[in-house]
Amino acid sequence: MELLKGLNEKQKEAVLCCDRPLLILAGAGSGKTKVLTTKIAYIIENNLASKYEILAITFTNKAATEMKDRVSRLLKEDVSSLWIGTFHSICTRILRREISHIGYSNNFTIYDRTDQQSLVKEILKEKAIEVKSFQINGFLAAVSNAKNSGEGKFYIEDFYSNIPSARKYGEIYESYIQKMKEYNALDFDDLILKTLELFKENKDIAEKYSDRFKYVFVDEYQDTNKTQYELVRYFSKSHGNVCVVGDGDQSIYGWRGADISNILNFEKDFKKSDIVLLEENYRSTKNILDVANKVIKNNENRKDKALWTSKKGGDEVIYKRVSSDYEEASMVINWIEHMRYNDYKFDDMAILYRTNAQSRLFEEALMKAGINYHVVGGLKFYDRKEIKDLISYLKIIVNPSDNIALKRIINVPKRSIGNVTVNKIETAANNMSLSIYDYLLHGDIESMPVKTSKNLIKFRDIIENLKVEKENMPLTEFVEYTLEKTGYLHSLEESTLREDKTRIENLGAFISAIGDYETMTENATLEDYLSSVSLLSDVDKTEESSGVSLMTMHAAKGLEYKVVFLTGMEEGLFPSERSISERDGLEEERRLCYVGVTRAEEKLFITSSKTRRVFGRTTANKESRFIKEMQDTIKNESVKEDVEVNFRESYGESVENMKEDLKKNLLGTKKEPKSINKEQFQMSDKVKHKAFGIGTIISIKDESEGDEVIIAFDSKGVKKFKKSLAPITKA
DNA sequence: ACTCTTGGAGTTTTT
DNA sequence: CTCCAAGAGT
Numbered sequence: 132m133e134l135l136k137g138l139n140e141k142q143k144e145a146v147l148c149c150d151r152p153l154l155i156l157a158g159a160g161s162g163k164t165k166v167l168t169t170k171i172a173y174i175i176e177n178n179l180a181s182k183y184e185i186l187a188i189t190f191t192n193k194a195a196t197e198m199k200d201r202v203s204r205l206l207k208e209d210v211s212s213l214w215i216g217t218f219h220s221i222c223t224r225i226l227r228r229e230i231s232h233i234g235y236s237n238n239f240t241i242y243d244r245t246d247q248q249s250l251v252k253e254i255l256k257e258k259a260i261e262v263k264s265f266q267i268n269g270f271l272a273a274v275s276n277a278k279n280s281g282e283g284k285f286y287i288e289d290f291y292s293n294i295p296s297a298r299k300y301g302e303i304y305e306s307y308i309q310k311m312k313e314y315n316a317l318d319f320d321d322l323i324l325k326t327l328e329l330f331k332e333n334k335d336i337a338e339k340y341s342d343r344f345k346y347v348f349v350d351e352y353q354d355t356n357k358t359q360y361e362l363v364r365y366f367s368k369s370h371g372n373v374c375v376v377g378d379g380d381q382s383i384y385g386w387r388g389a390d391i392s393n394i395l396n397f398e399k400d401f402k403k404s405d406i407v408l409l410e411e412n413y414r415s416t417k418n419i420l421d422v423a424n425k426v427i428k429n430n431e432n433r434k435d436k437a438l439w440t441s442k443k444g445g446d447e448v449i450y451k452r453v454s455s456d457y458e459e460a461s462m463v464i465n466w467i468e469h470m471r472y473n474d475y476k477f478d479d480m481a482i483l484y485r486t487n488a489q490s491r492l493f494e495e496a497l498m499k500a501g502i503n504y505h506v507v508g509g510l511k512f513y514d515r516k517e518i519k520d521l522i523s524y525l526k527i528i529v530n531p532s533d534n535i536a537l538k539r540i541i542n543v544p545k546r547s548i549g550n551v552t553v554n555k556i557e558t559a560a561n562n563m564s565l566s567i568y569d570y571l572l573h574g575d576i577e578s579m580p581v582k583t584s585k586n587l588i589k590f591r592d593i594i595e596n597l598k599v600e601k602e603n604m605p606l607t608e609f610v611e612y613t614l615e616k617t618g619y620l621h622s623l624e625e626s627t628l629r630e631d632k633t634r635i636e637n638l639g640a641f642i643s644a645i646g647d648y649e650t651m652t653e654n655a656t657l658e659d660y661l662s663s664v665s666l667l668s669d670v671d672k673t674e675e676s677s678g679v680s681l682m683t684m685h686a687a688k689g690l691e692y693k694v695v696f697l698t699g700m701e702e703g704l705f706p707s708e709r710s711i712s713e714r715d716g717l718e719e720e721r722r723l724c725y726v727g728v729t730r731a732e733e734k735l736f737i738t739s740s741k742t743r744r745v746f747g748r749t750t751a752n753k754e755s756r757f758i759k760e761m762q763d764t765i766k767n768e769s770v771k772e773d774v775e776v777n778f779r780e781s782y783g784e785s786v787e788n789m790k791e792d793l794k795k796n797l798l799g800t801k802k803e804p805k806s807i808n809k810e811q812f813q814m815s816d817k818v819k820h821k822a823f824g825i826g827t828i829i830s831i832k833d834e835s836e837g838d839e840v841i842i843a844f845d846s847k848g849v850k851k852f853k854k855s856l857a858p859i860t861k862a
Numbered sequence: 863a864c865t866c867t868t869g870g871a872g873t874t875t876t877t
Numbered sequence: 878c879t880c881c882a883a884g885a886g887t
Contacts, residue, residue: 191877219877244876262882263870319877387876486874491878508876542863549863668877685875707874723875746872747878 134173134205138165145407146170149179149346152367152401153374154394158438159423159729160414160691163376167348168198170374171213172205180345186366187215187348191668194350194689195220214344218359219319222326223662225340226317232333233325238658240316240530241665245519247271247318249535254306260299273300274307278320279356279388283308313566315532323358330365341369351689352377352397356388364400373401379434380427383685383723385715395434412438412729414691416445419735421764423728429760430718438729450737450761452754452769456489456699459740460496463696466736467502467679470694475734477503479693481680483727485705489698490681503678507686508669517623517634518641522664524613528597529658531568538567544622547586555579556587568594593617606655607646614638684727695731697724700739701752724757737765810861818842819862 135143145155145166157163171187174180189195195215203210214221227237242250251267277286287304291297311318317325330337347366349355352375355363367373375397382391398404412420420438427433453459467480482493490506497504512518520543526536534557542548560570570576571591576584593616600616601609614620620638623631648663649655669686680692699705705724710716728735739758742751758765812818816828826842840857 217877322877383875384877386874488873545864547863551863666877683875704874709874719875744878 134169134176138162138169139411141407141409141411142166142169145409146173148405148407149174149372152371152397152404154352154397154401154404154406155374155376155409156394156406156434156436157376157378157409158412158436159378159381159726160412161409161438162411162413163350163409164194164198164201166409167350167374167376168201168205171198171202171346171348174346175202175206175210182210183212183214184343184345185213185348186221186344186346187213188218188221188350188363189215190217190351190354190689192217192220192663192666192671193668198350217666217668218355218362219322219666220663222322222362223666225326226322226329227658227662229329229333229336230325232336233329235312235317235325236315238315238530240314240526240533240536241322241662242311242316242318242535243665244271245514246316246535247274249539250307250310250314251303253535253538254303254310258299258303258306265299269297270300270303273297274304274318275320276388277304278324279358281357310534313532314534315530316535320358323362327358327361327365330362337365338369341366345370345372347373349373349375350377351381353379353382353391353394354384354389355393356390357393360390360393360400367401371401371403380430380436380722381688381726383688383719383726385719391432408436410436410438412440414732415440415729416442416733418445418448418764419728419731419733422448422735422761423725425762425764426721426728426757426760427725430721432715432718446734447766448735448737448761448764450739450758450765450767450769452739452741452758452767454741456492456740456743459698459738460492462738463493463698463736464496464500464502466696467497468500470734475694477678478680480696481682481687481690481692481694481730482696482698483682483684483687483730484698485684485707485723486699487683493681493698497679504681505676505678507680507682512637512640513664513667515634515637517638520619521610521614521638521641522661524597524617524619525610525657525661527568527594528601528613529661531594532566534567540617541590544618546590547582548590552579552583552587601657606649606657606660607642609657610645611642614642684723687730688726691730691732693732694734695727695736697727697735697737699743700737700755700758701743702755703752704743705755705757721757737761810859812840812859812861817862818859820857820859825862 135146138146142162142165145153146169149170155163155166157166167187171185174185175182187195187198189198195217199210199213199215202213214224216224223241226235226239230237230239248267248271251265251270252262255262255265273287273291276290277283280286282289284301284304288301291300311321330340344366347363349363354377363373363375375394377394379391379394382389382394385391393400398406415423417440420440424437451462453462463482467477470480471477484490484493487508494504494506513522520540523536523539526533527540530536538553538557541553556570556574556576557567559574560567563570563574565574568591571587576587578584579587597609597613597616600612604612620635623635623638645660648660652659669682670690680690684697702711706717706720710720737758739754740752742749744750812828812831814828814831817825818828819825820842828840828842831840840859842857842859
């Protein structure tokens with residue numbers, strides 16, 4: 132059979148087992164995506180089910196798109212009728228059609244973390260509780276646990292009643308639930324929970340979906356939580372054809388409710404099931420796998436297994452402990468430059484770290500070195516003020532009950548509707564059990580001061596007009612119209628602030644994103660677009676961009692790179708301070724380390740720093756215990772003597788000095804980078820750079836003076852390079 | 863109502 | 878260090 136070509140025996144077995152529950156235990160890099168896509172294609176080709184009878188659940192939307200592409204390539208036909216998506220997007224899709232059965236309306240809004248925070252602040256204000264003294268994020272974590280445990284308020288009272296700072300949790304939780312309902316809004320956990328509720332209360336609907344999907348696939352099964360597990364049960368109830376793929380060693384979302392026992396208990400939960408183990412790794416060299424296996428062996432709560440490869444040893448895994456986080460950054464830059472001239476592309480490299488805050492130094496150093504890069508997660512495009520504002524406008528047009536969205540934009544741009552006025556109409560609306568917007572429509576706003584009521588009416592008329600025009604315009608045109616009609620764009624254009632100029636550009640980028648969505652989606656609606664935006668993961672949000680990738684180890688799950696830098700291996704940072712004392716916390720950190728290591732295909736560099744600046748203060752950290760666990764599988768290139776670091780030195784200077792120092796003992800075994808550029812340049816020369824295009828030389832220094840060239844590019848800004856190495860030619 | 867200043871808190875990890 | 882919220886001043 133054509134499809135099965137190129138699969139090993141175990142993989143074939145997994146593809147061919149189509150008549151019972153199947154658990155595929157797939158180690159990192161063992162080709163599980165290949166198995167999944169082949170299996171789906173196999174089922175379709177052999178008419179075991181048609182395309183719209185298959186449901187596949189992935190961890191990110193990006194993984195979903197990739198899976199669709201691959202199935203489509205295998206079958207050489209269109210597969211858009213397959214249901215492939217994340218738990219959240221699949222649930223949204225179902226709820227948009229069915230949620231009226233459980234008392235919501237189908238234009239519901241999805242609340243992200245920021246929206247949730249706003250809502251809690253609103254509640255605190257009503258209850259006259261100091262916002263400062265209240266741990267909003269702690270409370271939201273409690274809400275999530277309460278919902279995912281299925282016990283609701285009871286859970287909160289049970290768990291938190293003895294903690295003084297959490298005394299009010301139960302009460303606030305009730306308001307939270309009530310307001311979410313009033314605003315016709317669902318948070319991320321609700322998407323799963325409400326779907327479950329829908330199925331529980333409406334047997335016929337549950338059956339409809341279970342009958343419809345003849346085959347159910349779940350990827351990254353080790354990271355499903357209790358409610359998601361129950362949902363899988365519902366989906367597979369009438370046929371039992373459920374195939375889950377996972378790896379207990381890569382379970383890294385326990386803090387989010389993921390329950391590793393889902394995968395450990397699969398055989399018990401699903402009767403007459405089969406298990407296939409995929410242990411052959413096709414991704415990494417043996418040396419890298421040795422490190423991974425050595426570390427993960429220290430976990431007690433796991434099924435013993437070991438990845439193996441038929442590949443040869445490969446290059447040694449290099450470890451280096453340095454004096455400061457600054458030095459760590461310059462160290463990595465040096466390695467990157469060496470790799471670059473050993474024919475690795477920037478696109479093939481990734482810098483991984485434990486917390487987002489660590490990205491900053493790497494970014495600065497990369498920028499300084501003129502190396503193209505992009506950050507996954509961190510400062511998110513969709514979290515920018517202007518994007519959130521625009522989305523709030525769109526939300527209020529779709530769902531006028533959404534008070535949080537309304538309050539965000541009622542005075543943006545300035546309409547002389549201040550806090551006093553907003554408070555007044557909010558209270559009045561609450562008293563009449565209306566949403567704020569409904570109060571603007573039906574309440575008594577004429578009795579307010581003339582100016583105020585005029586302003587309110589003006590605002591209301593803008594929204595009313597938009598609600599009408601929404602039906603008359605294609606999506607993209609409508610969003611542009613919204614930007615104009617609300618005066619939002621105008622106010623930015625008037626501004627002389629430079630950042631407002633970038634805001635306009637960002638809005639432009641957003642518009643073109645909507646344009647893409649519109650061309651790619653049949654019958655694109657604003658409602659669907661808004662939910663898809665809310666459900667994007669960090670990986671999804673990062674457009675296909677070139678250059679070195681920077682991300683947390685969590686975000687790196689499922690990805691792979693030829694060259695990986697694993698940074699910040701220090702006690703207190705990785706493993707994190709909190710996890711060390713938490714039960715099971717340490718083992719989860721170790722799994723995260725395992726995930727990080729197994730991202731690497733050919734080269735792995737590991738760093739740790741003796742000191743690190745946190746909150747502007749320098750702290751000293753011990754070497755991570757994980758490094759000790761790697762003993763004998765890594766090559767320790769740390770400099771024995773302590774290098775004194777003068778922190779008063781400016782960053783730029785210290786990097787330059789470090790670079791000189793480090794160059795000598797860096798990668799001593801590797802060949803010197805070849806000087807690829809012998810051409811002579813001078814000031815004002817027009818040059819063409821491989822990656823950045825045409826630019827003009829604005830500064831140049833010979834090898835004797837520092838070997839440096841600074842180029843102002845026509846479209847990519849000003850960058851600095853090593854003169855002898857820069858991939859430039861005269862233009 | 864709007865703008866500017868200041869002081870305090872925050873860093874795990876995220877759909 | 879950096880971001881946000883509250884408070885004073887206009």
